[in-house]
Amino acid sequence: MSTILIIEQILNGLQSGIMLFLMAAGLTLIFGVMGLINLAHGSLYMIGAFAAAAVAGLTGSFVLALIAAMAAAAIAGVLVEMLVIRRLYATDHLDQVLATFALILIFSEGTRWVFGSFPLFLDIPDYLSGPVTLPGGIQYPFYRLVLICVGLLVAAGLGLLITRTRIGIQIRAGENDREMIAALGVDISKLYTLVFALGAALAGLAGALVGAIQSVQVGMGEPVLILAFVVIVIGGIGSIKGALIGALLVGLTDTLGGVFLPQLFKLFMEPSAAQSSGSALASMAIYILMGAVLIWRPTGLFGARP
Amino acid sequence: MIRERTLNGLVLVLLLAVPLWAMFNDQPFTITLATRAVIFALAAVGLNIALGLGGLVSLGHAAFFGIGGYAMGILAHHAQTYTPVMELPFLIEGTKSMPVIWLVAMVTSGIAAFLIGILSLRTAGVYFIMITLAFGQMFYFFSISWAAYGGEDGLLIYVRNDFPGLNTLVPINFFAICFTILCLVLLLNGLLARSPFGLALNAARQAPQRVQTVGLDPQRLKLVAFVISGVITGLAGALFADLNRFVSPTMFSWQMSGEIMIFIILGGNARLCGPVVGAVVFVMLEHFLGGLSEYWHIYLGALLLLVVFFARGGLVGLIAGREVAHD
Amino acid sequence: MKLKSLILSTALAALASGASAEGVKVGMITTLSGGGAGLGIDVRDGFMLAIGQSDRTDIEVVIEDDLRKPDVAVQLADKMIQSEKVDVMTGIIWSNLAMAVIPSATAQGKFYLSPNAGPSALAGKGCHKNYFNVAWQNDNLHEAAGAYAKGTGYKNSFILAPNYPAGQDALTGYKRMYDGELAGEIFTKLGQTDYAAEIAQIRASGADSVFFFLPGGMGISFLKQYADSGVDLPVVGPAFSFDQGILQAVGDAALGVVNTSQWNKDIDNATNAAFVETFQAEYGRLPSLYASQGFDTANLLISALEIAHPDDADAFRTALEAANFDSTRGDFEFGPNHHPIQDIYAREVIKEGDVYTNKIIGVALENHSDAYAVDCSF
Structure with missing residues (x-):
């Protein structure tokens, strides 16, 4: 196994981690500020991808497609927040789980009703496609580098938003004491809608960016949603920094585990058995990681201590 | 408003009457549907002990459902191929006997619930929901790649397993077995809720500190509830596998966990017969809404939203009102 | 679970024509919703196109959606066999669902014509005289x-x-x-x-x-x-x-x-050309591999029904084995295990x-x- 291959796999792990971060950031913000567990976050990711595919198909512009994805997911997010979620803040997690599970059913079948049962087409624009050669002779797809950069920019932007702006102060205050900031005259319901729209837009952006190199199809959001849950459990719920670190850890573990565990097993097993049991263990690796982190720190790496 | 106890009796009588009617009118499929509802109800009654009594929102109960299913699948598979389950360190043979299979299903899912419980109960609230979900996924992926037992294809059992003195292939007989188990478990559940353990658990859910001050360990109470819950759901899994004569990783899927939870909330959280009502209504919806449209999941989703908004106590709460003690 | 039955023939039509032959009931369990619905929809559409084009009016097709869940498929199969009392079953797309349904259906004396899945277990030791695969063996x-x-x-x-x-x-x-x-x-x-x-x-x-x-x-x-x-x-x-x-x-x-x-839309024979054209006219899209398999399955069934009713199992089986129909693939015959040689x-x-x-x-x-x-x- 060459160094080049290892570096390339690390880049792959970073890239998948950073896309997970876009999903996890919204989830963790929404939970941190509103105390809401939103299973339908994966549907917003799917809506982003479908909107992008539809707009790219009509206009041929990838940038417009990305904007449309964020707008569509944000609008869906706002609608969901005003019509459904708003009634759930005061209830327990159980009702939230059920209601957002119901939303998944509605969004998934609704999307299939509108767009049909076959996957949609969404591709990388020409100016972003193809490989580039990195120092050391590594051939790496340009688009994936762009994804890493976009993800890091969003992470930095979110960091600034949270620490430097008035909205950010309100969000942080909301995470600490919801009643208090309402009493201080912040329009809490507007803040909630805003945070929800922001989280939704990030999920939509992730859906569109990833949709360009994957399959745009109904149900694409749920596997990512579960990974995002793992991420925020590892990182600590409510923490943007935790979401970033957790996402990178999960991305790297998933990618590197899939590549190296079978190789490792080959040292002491015959190849095809090693291949299949190595792959089996690799598919469970992130859950084992999560278990380990929680034994060490029950509220995640950066979660608030109880 | 009807008293809840009257309602519970009515529900069970109705659940028994429909298959009997179907038997005399030669509608075997109706009996199959009723059996499916009974088994789902059993799985949900199991979850309800963790969720309703213990306040533990587990989104990973499909793990136990699946373990029960695979316990049945693996034992029966070895019995039908005449191969031992394992030879070392000691010989274990497959079996087609339901009581043995149930015992194995309950013990294995109990052990799994104990291990998952120890880890998951270090957390609470949303963490607990997510960590149980993740453990369920872990089992799901494991079962898919477990080639020895069919991987994603699952395991097919050609003939339903045996129960001493009954021909289990006759639909009404198998229904009777499942229905009896459900009634026994409901009875147990009722006794449990009123027992010192149940009362302490109820207190541990509402005010853990107070429980601690009287010298009880709330975490240990919750762990015991979680294990009992897992054992019952595991038993339901074994029955479900026997109903279909088939097990596959879909029993481990997180949608399955979600559905078990839906049964409870649809029927009424923490109500004795809530899960039963929920499971029956869900199976009926699945059956009749499916006839209306290819996109019936939309209607199901809308209906669930309505229940969350307007029927907080579930259907049982809607009919019997909020008179139940542990609320 | 979908409970939409498409009843193509009406009892009235049968009466009017004075047909004495009893009708044939076909149970189709396939995937029509959720992920992978596209394949089931194509098989169904191809199958129904062939049924519609035939001059038989006594074939009733009951269609149900398995949601790609094995346990649902098993249950639907029970329903088809116990309540609907179908003569022939077909439709399953996925091998894991096929393994859950087909062995028990054939064990209960039903004929099964697979329009897609061909798991190896059913082609070798687990083969059954009433199970025919019209598509391919998986390998x-x-x-x-x-x-x-x-x-x-x-x-x-x-x-x-x-x-x-x-x-x-x-x-x-x-x-x-x-x-x-x-x-x-x-x-x-x-x-x-x-x-x-x-x-x-x-x-x-x-x-x-x-x-x-x-x-x-x-x-x-x-x-x-x-x-x-x-x-x-x-x-x-x-x-x-x-x-x-x-x-x-x-x-x-x-x-x-x-x-x-084993199929493409440019295979040069009259049946295929007509199939591609009529499929496009009927559904407004090009047919897929799966649609062709559904179409062939229905035509195989119709060809065998011309000779015998499934109640006469031996004659019906012999008629199926002969595979005397015009396949979109041109030459088509069954091997000794009822899987295609093509x-x-x-x-x-x-x-x-x-x-x-x-x-x-x-x-x-x-x-x-x-x-x-x-x-x-x-």
Whole structure:
């Protein structure tokens, strides 16, 4: 196994981690500020991808497609927040789980009703496609580098938003004491809608960016949603920094585990058995990681201590 | 408003009457549907002990459902191929006997619930929901790649397993077995809720500190509830596998966990017969809404939203009102 | 679960024509909602097209949606057999559902005509005299890909498939016909959507060709990422990732890829030409592989019904074995295990105007049967 291959796999792990971060950031913000567990976050990711595919198909512009994805997911997010979620803040997690599970059913079948049962087409624009050669002779797809950069920019932007702006102060205050900031005259319901729209837009952006190199199809959001849950459990719920670190850890573990565990097993097993049991263990690796982190720190790496 | 106890009796009588009617009118499929509802109800009654009594929102109960299913699948598979389950360190043979299979299903899912419980109960609230979900996924992926037992294809059992003195292939007989188990478990559940353990658990859910001050360990109470819950759901899994004569990783899927939870909330959280009502209504919806449209999941989703908004106590709460003690 | 029955014939019509023959009831369990619904919808549409074109008015088709869940499929099968009392069953797309339903259906004396899934267990020791597969044995298209690779002179293939039984069978099937070296063999996670790690391994492996079996969305993801990676080794695969329904979502990334299939819309015979034309007219889209399989299944059924009613099981079975119908594939016959003996073609993905589609570039395997037939005895 060459160094080049290892570096390339690390880049792959970073890239998948950073896309997970876009999903996890919204989830963790929404939970941190509103105390809401939103299973339908994966549907917003799917809506982003479908909107992008539809707009790219009509206009041929990838940038417009990305904007449309964020707008569509944000609008869906706002609608969901005003019509459904708003009634759930005061209830327990159980009702939230059920209601957002119901939303998944509605969004998934609704999307299939509108767009049909076959996957949609969404591709990388020409100016972003193809490989580039990195120092050391590594051939790496340009688009994936762009994804890493976009993800890091969003992470930095979110960091600034949270620490430097008035909205950010309100969000942080909301995470600490919801009643208090309402009493201080912040329009809490507007803040909630805003945070929800922001989280939704990030999920939509992730859906569109990833949709360009994957399959745009109904149900694409749920596997990512579960990974995002793992991420925020590892990182600590409510923490943007935790979401970033957790996402990178999960991305790297998933990618590197899939590549190296079978190789490792080959040292002491015959190849095809090693291949299949190595792959089996690799598919469970992130859950084992999560278990380990929680034994060490029950509220995640950066979660608030109880 | 009807008293809840009257309602519970009515529900069970109705659940028994429909298959009997179907038997005399030669509608075997109706009996199959009723059996499916009974088994789902059993799985949900199991979850309800963790969720309703213990306040533990587990989104990973499909793990136990699946373990029960695979316990049945693996034992029966070895019995039908005449191969031992394992030879070392000691010989274990497959079996087609339901009581043995149930015992194995309950013990294995109990052990799994104990291990998952120890880890998951270090957390609470949303963490607990997510960590149980993740453990369920872990089992799901494991079962898919477990080639020895069919991987994603699952395991097919050609003939339903045996129960001493009954021909289990006759639909009404198998229904009777499942229905009896459900009634026994409901009875147990009722006794449990009123027992010192149940009362302490109820207190541990509402005010853990107070429980601690009287010298009880709330975490240990919750762990015991979680294990009992897992054992019952595991038993339901074994029955479900026997109903279909088939097990596959879909029993481990997180949608399955979600559905078990839906049964409870649809029927009424923490109500004795809530899960039963929920499971029956869900199976009926699945059956009749499916006839209306290819996109019936939309209607199901809308209906669930309505229940969350307007029927907080579930259907049982809607009919019997909020008179139940542990609320 | 869908409870929509399509009753094509009415009792009135039967009475009016004075037909004395009792009707035939067909139970179709297939996937019509959720992920993978496209395949079931195509099989259903192809099947119903053939039923509609025939002059039989006494065939009633009961269609149910299995949601791609094995337990639902088992239950629907119970319902079809116990309540609907169907004579013949068909429709299942996925091998794991087929394994759950078919053995118990045939054990209860029903005929099963598979329009898609052909698991190896049902072709060898587990074969049954009342089970017919009209599509292929699961290994066939992979074997054809292996044969094509061998014929083209590939010496060092990199092969990958998801880590589940059909994936393992796929790689076995490829290796059965291919005799070069393997640059690498990878099992991916089922449902995986990112293949960057695998593509990096392909790049580093020094392979001269790639074989993959990644059905559905997995294949779309792989092809898009592969095309963007700059690795330009030739790719071979079975038709599942290159079929009409899915190809539009892959786009340019699929152009030029060779895939193997027992059917294509340019197979030159009158039945096929009429099928492609009428299917397009009826449903407004090009037919897929799956649609052709559904169409052939229905025509096989109709041809056998002309001779005997399923109640007369022996005569009906003999009529099915004769496979005396006009297949969209041209020549079609059953082997001793009731699986097809047929030509399997190599196709190339091309663009016709705005539409991506396939054209045949050669025959990969001629009159091909399957490796399991020798183990089968009824």
